[in-house]
Amino acid sequence: MSAAEEVVTEAPAVEAVPKRAMTLGLGTSLVVLAALVIAPLFVKNFIIFQMTMLLIYGLAVLALNILTGGSGQFSLGQSAFYAVGAYTSAILMEHVGMNYALTLPIAGLICFGFGFLFGQPALRLSGVYLALATFALATAMPQLLKLGFFEHWTGGVQGLVVTKPDAPFGLPMSQDMWLYYFTLVITIGIYIASVNLLRSRSGRAFMAIRDNEIAASAMGVDVALYKTLAFGVSAGITGVAGGLGAIAVQFVAPDGYTIVLSISLFLGMVVGGVGWLPGSIVGSAFIIFVPNIAEGISKGLSGAVFGVLLFLVIFLVPHGARQVAIVAQQLIGKLKK
């Protein structure tokens, strides 16, 4: 069979999400924001820590959402970017003695560069091949971090311990609570920036590539540039999330950033709804709390319970939380009439 006979007309891998459907309305956003601001005042420190992680993973899922939902590229390699961000922050804090807040933009920039460079070979790949290449990146990363060559900086297998920052200006709040609000501010900033990015000229270019690459390039979109840019932005945000994660957990070690993390983030995106940015936080809640729930139902079978719950989600709401939100919106609309 010669190559020319092989003709494949396939549907786009990621369904087209209209730009307007990517965000929440102003009212709903404010309610969610208020809940996020007030909630920590009433709960214990451990729950505040979990909420911080919720925001951090939410950021990482958001980053993947920009890449996949925005520009239509897969990635199972997010854990590698997350690891680079975490290690950048940890090394700058512990070896250089830099302030924790200053390390985050550096982590973001380094990851942006790393993602942009990785985006170059990824340009030639799509769909399942890209998934495989990024999968390879994620699996290789812990091994690379363990290398003796970097051991002076990374601490090798043992990893690095990071000191948790105190609340500044003598504010009367616990370290956990301060870190929560610190993370919240960064998360909101990045969320707003992401929404604006997707609404901008670049965002429209991402989406044009997602929906039809050839048509996009015919319209004058620089496909190579925007595809690598999407990788860079996604990696950059993941890097910031990684840095925050390192500060919150107070520890970085190679085995904390395996392919399992990538897969979790991927599942978070699917559960939250591909291409629906507010869904990121729902997806993040799914990957943080559902394994605990599964463990609560049955210790030995936690993996199976998790799998079954995941199957339930993809059978009942294949478009994730976005579908739930749309149905809810329609219900409210009916009630108003």
Added chain:
Amino acid sequence: MELFTNQVLAGIATGAIYACMALAVVMIYQAIDHLNFAQGEMAMFSTFISWQLMQWGIPYWWAFLATLIISFAGGIIIERLLFKPLAKAPVLTNVAGFIALYGIINSVAGLIWDFTIKQYPTPFGSSPFLGSQLISTHQAGMIGVTVLLLIALYVFFQFTRIGLAMRAAAALPESARLVGINTSWMIALGWGMASAIGAIAGILIAPVVFLEPNMMLGVLLYGFAAAVLGGLTSPLGAVIGGFLVGIFENLAGTYIPGVGNELKLPIALALIITVLVFKPAGLLGRPIVKRV
């Protein structure tokens, strides 16, 4: 020179494992156009079934045969129950489904047979093969079975009606439906066959890596690397890719300084990326041309 020959032989021996797994990966990729991340776990579960049958006193080859039939049926049941309803869902949803399946099978196997490492018998014996220290009779048998399997698959796809129907259903589903092929069942059949091939791979691998619920993770990665190297659309390519990855892995470990055991895995993965970038269709795969 002797070191080189020995390393190549050892590479061929481990390569046979990857070749088996790559073959299963390619089979299911042909049928459904997705990489099944749960493939390794399905193979592991089949291997446990055969182990259990042998524990109950059934002789090796009968257990082997029974496992193949059970795996074949199991593959079809999984497709009918879980993945047929998802056929129209986005690719990402399917991948999430594979991951869910992975979690379920791994955890159920752990619950039934627990996570202790078990010995697994081999019908070929484990004495040195033809006086070579590096390759045992089991490994030689493994290579033999892989080659036989490949020939059988080739005959099946080239010379039987149903093999032709499966190829047609995979290549051009709409046209295949028009000439009266039940494409939906062809996909189920593909799952069944992939599951059975995975079972063979698992049974052959188990004496080498020992039987436990996580035994397939590393093997599956190399299987993917092999499948990509050989071309995801070519069963023969997958087998050749498997042997090449095995040889490459051993030679890199011996000759490139600084590549000890810890860097073997990243090397295999670097290989995946290099192949994908320079020759995305693999050694023997067909390049896919898209109509605009």
